[in-house]
Amino acid sequence: MKYRIAFVxxxxxxxxxxxxxxxxxxxxxxxxxxAAAPAEQKDAATLEFxxxxxxxxxxxxPAELFEVKGEEFWKAKRGPKNxxxxxxxxxxxxxxxVKGAYVQMPRYFADAGxxxxxxxxxxxxxxxxxxxxxNDLAKEPFAKGNYTPxxxxxxxxxxxxxxxxxxxxxxxDPHVKDVYEIGKETVAYRAGPYDFSCNTCHxxxxxxxxxxxxxxxTTAKGSLTAVLGWPGYRMxxxxxxxxxxxxxxxxxxxxxxxxxxxxxxxxxxxxYMTANANGQMYKGLxxxx
Amino acid sequence: MLSALIATGVLKPTAAxxxxxxxAAFDAHDTASALKGIGAGTPADSKDLILKxxxxxxxxxxxPVDVISNIPNTTSIxxxxxxxxxxxxxxxxxxxxxxxxxxxxxxxxxxSMVKAVAxxxxxxxxxxxxxxxxxxxxxx
Amino acid sequence: xxxxxxxxxxxxxxxAEIRVLMGHAMETGQxxxxxxxxxxxxFIQSLTVEVAGKxxxxxxxGTSVSRNPVFGxxxxxxxxxxxxxxxxxxxxGDKRTDEAAVA
Numbered sequence: 001m002k003y004r005i006a007f008v009x010x011x012x013x014x015x016x017x018x019x020x021x022x023x024x025x026x027x028x029x030x031x032x033x034x035a036a037a038p039a040e041q042k043d044a045a046t047l048e049f050x051x052x053x054x055x056x057x058x059x060x061x062p063a064e065l066f067e068v069k070g071e072e073f074w075k076a077k078r079g080p081k082n083x084x085x086x087x088x089x090x091x092x093x094x095x096x097x098v099k100g101a102y103v104q105m106p107r108y109f110a111d112a113g114x115x116x117x118x119x120x121x122x123x124x125x126x127x128x129x130x131x132x133x134x135n136d137l138a139k140e141p142f143a144k145g146n147y148t149p150x151x152x153x154x155x156x157x158x159x160x161x162x163x164x165x166x167x168x169x170x171x172x173d174p175h176v177k178d179v180y181e182i183g184k185e186t187v188a189y190r191a192g193p194y195d196f197s198c199n200t201c202h203x204x205x206x207x208x209x210x211x212x213x214x215x216x217x218t219t220a221k222g223s224l225t226a227v228l229g230w231p232g233y234r235m236x237x238x239x240x241x242x243x244x245x246x247x248x249x250x251x252x253x254x255x256x257x258x259x260x261x262x263x264x265x266x267x268x269x270x271x272y273m274t275a276n277a278n279g280q281m282y283k284g285l286x287x288x289x
Numbered sequence: 290m291l292s293a294l295i296a297t298g299v300l301k302p303t304a305a306x307x308x309x310x311x312x313a314a315f316d317a318h319d320t321a322s323a324l325k326g327i328g329a330g331t332p333a334d335s336k337d338l339i340l341k342x343x344x345x346x347x348x349x350x351x352x353p354v355d356v357i358s359n360i361p362n363t364t365s366i367x368x369x370x371x372x373x374x375x376x377x378x379x380x381x382x383x384x385x386x387x388x389x390x391x392x393x394x395x396x397x398x399x400x401s402m403v404k405a406v407a408x409x410x411x412x413x414x415x416x417x418x419x420x421x422x423x424x425x426x427x428x429x
Numbered sequence: 430x431x432x433x434x435x436x437x438x439x440x441x442x443x444x445a446e447i448r449v450l451m452g453h454a455m456e457t458g459q460x461x462x463x464x465x466x467x468x469x470x471x472f473i474q475s476l477t478v479e480v481a482g483k484x485x486x487x488x489x490x491g492t493s494v495s496r497n498p499v500f501g502x503x504x505x506x507x508x509x510x511x512x513x514x515x516x517x518x519x520x521x522g523d524k525r526t527d528e529a530a531v532a
Contacts, residue, residue, distance in 0.1 A: 049347040056353060059392075060450040060499035064435050145462060146454050211347065211423055235348035236424065238454075238496035289348055289424075310474040310520075315491040351495045370493055374459065378493035385504075387478070387485035388444065392501035396457070396493050 046213055056287050063156060063233040063285035066148060066240040070157025073150050074098065079130030089125035091118070091158065102162035103282050106271040108175035115179040117270040119155045119244045120262040126151065138261040142248070143239035155242045156231045156285060163284030167227065169275040176271060179264075183272025186265060187217065196254040198269070202226070212289060223276035229286025236289060243270055314377050320369055320404065323377040324413075327367055329406050332413035335360060340405045340416045349397040349422040356391050358407040358414075363389035365408040372401035397422050436529035438480075438513045445480065445507035445531045449515050450499045457492040473498065473517045480504050480531070481511040507531050 075086045091101035092109070106117040112124055126132045143152050170176050187198035198217070201207055205222070207214040216222030230243045247266045251259055259266055314326025324330065341355035356366050366389060367380040378395050389407065397403075397420060404417040432452025439446045451473065458470030470492060478486035485504050509531055516526040 045345050048343055048345060052343050052347065052353055056351070056394075056499075059501065060435070060437075060448050062450060062452070062497035062499070064450060065432055065452040065497060068433065068435070145468075233497075235351045238350060287351075310489055315489070355501075373493050374457075375491055375493060377491055379488060379490045381489075381502075382487040383485065384487070385483040385485045386480070386506040388503040388505055390501075390503050391486075392499075394495040394499050396455075396495050 045211060049211070053287050057285075061233055061285055061287055062238070063160075063231065063240060063287070066153045066156040066231075066233070067160045067285065068157075069148075070153035070155070070160075073154050074157055078150075079126065079132045081129065081131035083130050085122070085125055085129065085154070088129035089122070091121060098158055098161045100162055100165055102159045103165045103167045104170065106176065106179070106267055106274065107170050108173050114264075115175050115267055115271060117243065117267050117274075118158055119151060119242050120267055122154045122158065123151050123262050126154075134262075141261045142245040143241060145237075145239075148240055152231070152240050152242055155244075156240055159231050160285050162282055165282055167224075167274060167277045167280055167282050169271065169278055171275050171278065176275070179268050179271045180275050182264075183268035183270075186268055187272060192254050192256045194255055196256075198250065198254075200254075217273045217276060220276055220278075220280065223273050224280045226273050227277045228283055229288055232286035232288035234288045241288065311377075311380070314380075315375055317377060318374060320371050320376045323369055323375075324406065326377065327380060327406070329367070329408070329413040329415075332406050332415035335407070335414035335416060338405055338407050338414050338416040340403065340418050342403050342418050342420050345421040345423060346397060348424050349399070350424075352395045352397050352403075352420060352422075354393050354395055354403060354405075356405040356407075358389040358405075358409070360389075360407055360409045360414055363407045363409040365389075366391055367406040367408075368393060368395065369404040369406065370395060370397050370401050371404065372399050373397065431523050431525040434515055434517075434525060434527040436513060436515055436527055438507075438511075438529050438531040440507060440509055440531050443506055443508075445504045445511065445513070447478065447480075447502045447504065447513055447515075448499065449478075449501075450497065451476075451517060451525070452497055453517075453519065455492065455494055455496045455498060471519060471521060473519045476500070476515065476517040478502055478504075479512075479514040480507055 075084055077084045086096045088095065091098065092104050092107045093101050102118050105121065106115050108115045109121065116124060123137055126137060127134050137151060141149055143149065171180060190197040201214050202217045205216045215225035217226045230246060232241060234241050244266055247269050248259055311326060314323050317323040317326050337359040339357040346352040354368055356368060358366060365380065365382045368378045369376040370378055379393055381391050383389050400421045402417045402419050404415055407414045435450040437448045453473050454471055455473065456468050456471040460468045462468055472492050473490050476488045476490060477484055486502050511531040512528055513531060514526060514528045516524065518524045
């Protein structure tokens with residue numbers, strides 16, 4: 001029961017009141033819930049897209065360029081405290097341990113008193129250990145044009161170090177389980193001018209938007225599809241993007257206000273989705289549309 | 290100017306010195322002019338020039354293109370995208386054991402023919418395929 | 430300082446399969462930034478590939494090549510340990526050279 005209170009309070013904090021209260025379907029043009037395609041059927045175009053994405057991921061993924069940058073940032077003394085993350089940041093497996101850390105997040109961090117996903121934890125380390133100001137990091141937190149934020153490269157590096165490892169969000173930890181349940185409520189929460197919830201698009205098999213099949217994140221298989229390929233190099237715009245970015249972009253597509261950077265709600269969503277994919281193989285960095 | 294610099298030893302011609310960029314060909318806005326720019330004129334169709342492209346590109350910003358020339362004595366391969374603002378995308382010369390094969394990723398602004406042109410024994414050959422583009426790849 | 434390339438050179442029989450990932454914006458000169466200003470063209474114009482000291486590929490490239498481009502080449506007669514050197518020069522005169530060994 002306590003998580004329900006926390007959930008509502010959290011949403012109130014995350015979303016600006018005005019738009020969130022508007023449940024009337026105002027006459028904005030165009031947006032409809034996605035058409036239901038036959039379950040599990042992928043058409044020729046989709047199969048071809050998947051084939052070429054796999055080929056490109058294997059032959060040369062521009063994400064690797066950001067992986068290299070991320071490794072440099074991880075090892076370099078940075079910020080006002082002139083400290084490296086390698087010597088100060090614990091991603092859950094010990095200070096400086098990167099290998100295998102990504103697939104065990106989101107997890108509870110006692111020193112922060114919170115469950116955190118990879119990006120949020122890295123940002124926490126950058127602020128607490130290196131002395132960066134959160135507001136500076138939150139100003140332009142995602143890649144745009146020719147700009148890639150430091151934390152994006154760091155998340156890319158960290159994720160790459162969990163390539164070919166099993167996803168293992170520690171659900172047995174009661175803190176994580178609580179946040180998972182909040183995530184489960186959040187994906188069903190309808191809001192915004194279209195009354196969309198995450199589940200509207202991602203709550204059943206066989207849905208699609210234009211040329212993209214939408215994974216059903218309430219299932220193990222669909223969640224894996226949702227988790228795989230992030231962080232990913234996005235062909236549109238040629239930028240490196242993270243799961244935090246993806247959640248925010250979903251909010252945009254639902255005509256929700258943008259979430260606060262590295263907020264509890266985003267962690268809850270990521271915890272829900274990633275834990276649903278537990279036990280399956282994380283294949284590393286991807287290429288996205 | 291370049292040759293003067295080389296002659297005076299300021300610029301050393303190393304094995305890695307690349308040929309001067311063919312501005313006329315790359316700036317050409319139509320395929321015919323671009324072909325003229327690379328000296329290809331009207332290349333003959335050849336079934337021995339293999340062009341591998343997707344039927345539909347998920348994103349025109351990154352279209353994987355593979356060209357393999359089975360034409361004997363191929364020394365160069367060029368790739369063009371008919372409907373791009375500058376159709377000539379790339380041109381490669383091969384030597385010293387390099388096989389006449391290349392893969393590249395191109396930007397395509399819209400559904401268009403992609404053409405491969407191979408030069409062998411001084412003659413030019415071509416093969417082409419249409420690639421459907423869902424999201425145009427030249428914008429931001 | 431241009432981004433380092435990622436070069437992979439795998440020997441299959443006596444053919445080295447070389448793949449190069451280059452970090453470059455490859456701006457066409459047609460895009461506009463958030464303020465509406467046209468971003469000037471900035472793209473790789475030429476590249477070379479050398480294997481064991483010999484130039485094997487001499488390439489010219491234009492604005493139709495993708496951002497952060499990836500190229501693939503095959504070179505016959507290569508041996509394990511041969512040095513592969515890839516260089517590029519862009520329209521602003523920026524350049525980059527990286528190397529890897531045939532594995």
